[in-house]
Amino acid sequence: MEKKKGAVFLDRDGTIIEEVNYLRDPAEIRLLPGAAEALRIIQEYYPLVIITNQAGVARGYFDEQRLRQIHRHLELLLAEEGIRLAGIYYCPHHPEVGRFPYRQDCQCRKPKPGMLQAAARDLALDLAKSYTIGDKLSDIGAGKNAGTKTVLVRTGYGKEQEEQIASSQFSPDYIADNLLTAAGWIMMPGH
Numbered sequence: 001m002e003k004k005k006g007a008v009f010l011d012r013d014g015t016i017i018e019e020v021n022y023l024r025d026p027a028e029i030r031l032l033p034g035a036a037e038a039l040r041i042i043q044e045y046y047p048l049v050i051i052t053n054q055a056g057v058a059r060g061y062f063d064e065q066r067l068r069q070i071h072r073h074l075e076l077l078l079a080e081e082g083i084r085l086a087g088i089y090y091c092p093h094h095p096e097v098g099r100f101p102y103r104q105d106c107q108c109r110k111p112k113p114g115m116l117q118a119a120a121r122d123l124a125l126d127l128a129k130s131y132t133i134g135d136k137l138s139d140i141g142a143g144k145n146a147g148t149k150t151v152l153v154r155t156g157y158g159k160e161q162e163e164q165i166a167s168s169q170f171s172p173d174y175i176a177d178n179l180l181t182a183a184g185w186i187m188m189p190g191h
């Protein structure tokens with residue numbers, strides 16, 4: 001039987017690209033410094049899967065068609081850097097805002113693990129051999145709840161979130177200044 005492999009799950013905003021409040025225009029996408037290099041390193045060993053909460057859909061700021069345009073553009077920018085994603089999973093829901101079907105207490109909104117579990121089914125991944133990287137404790141929660149190791153990056157909201165670790169139920173396995181440092185930690189043997 002073929003052994004399942006791990007993946008690296010990545011938050012989008014504040015982790016791979018600059019944090020923009022409810023990004024709704026593909027032209028607003030900016031890769032963070034070092035992000036492309038980090039992804040090129042990681043993809044040599046692990047499939048790359050983006051997992052992103054996009055409650056802007058539930059809030060009516062943009063629709064799913066626009067979100068898919070944004071993701072096509074992101075994939076294009078990454079392809080120009082020699083990077084290929086294994087998947088992009090997004091949660092368009094919010095538990096209290098918007099209308100059905102977007103207003104719902106879904107299983108995919110981080111820190112719930114639904115997006116990672118869906119990717120694991122679709123791509124035959126072993127979550128116990130996987131890593132989750134993000135700038136929010138909700139990313140760390142989703143990664144933990146799915147059974148992956150987790151890295152908080154200090155880009156995006158990461159520095160503010162780091163100060164809240166002590167009062168949070170979610171604590172990352174490692175804290176990195178940015179995606180490139182996170183990639184270096186993941187590549188180190190022994191965890």
Ligand SMILES: [Zn+2]
Pocket residue numbers: 090091092093106107108109
């Ligand atoms: Zn959802």
